[in-house]
Amino acid sequence: MTYGMKVYEADGSVVFDTTSNLGVIHTTIATNAVNGSFTLPASAGGTTVFAGISRLYYSSTYPCFPRVTVSGRTVTWTYYRQSHQVLANVNIIIGTM
Numbered sequence: 001m002t003y004g005m006k007v008y009e010a011d012g013s014v015v016f017d018t019t020s021n022l023g024v025i026h027t028t029i030a031t032n033a034v035n036g037s038f039t040l041p042a043s044a045g046g047t048t049v050f051a052g053i054s055r056l057y058y059s060s061t062y063p064c065f066p067r068v069t070v071s072g073r074t075v076t077w078t079y080y081r082q083s084h085q086v087l088a089n090v091n092i093i094i095g096t097m
Helices: none
Strands: 006-008 014-017 024-030 036-039 048-054 067-071 074-078 090-096
Touching (some): 024 036
C-alpha cells in the first residue's frame, strides 16, 4: 500500500499527488543595482515565477527597487531612479510552477 496525499477535482481528476511538483527554483540572480534579464530554457516547463529579496540594509530613506516583469520565459528587471533615490541591490529568485 502506498502512502501520501491526493487532491481531486469535482470530476474525479487528480490535481495533486505525491508525484506532483509544486514548484522548482532554477536560479537566484543578484541584480547588482543594474538593469538586466534572464531567460529560462524551454525545457524548464511550467509557468515562470519570481520573488525579490533585498540584499542589504539601506541607510537611504528612499531606496529604488527594480520593477520586475515576466514575459513568457524571460524575467526582466529595470530600475527607474529619481535623483534622491539610491539603487537597491536585490536577489531575484526565478523558478517555475
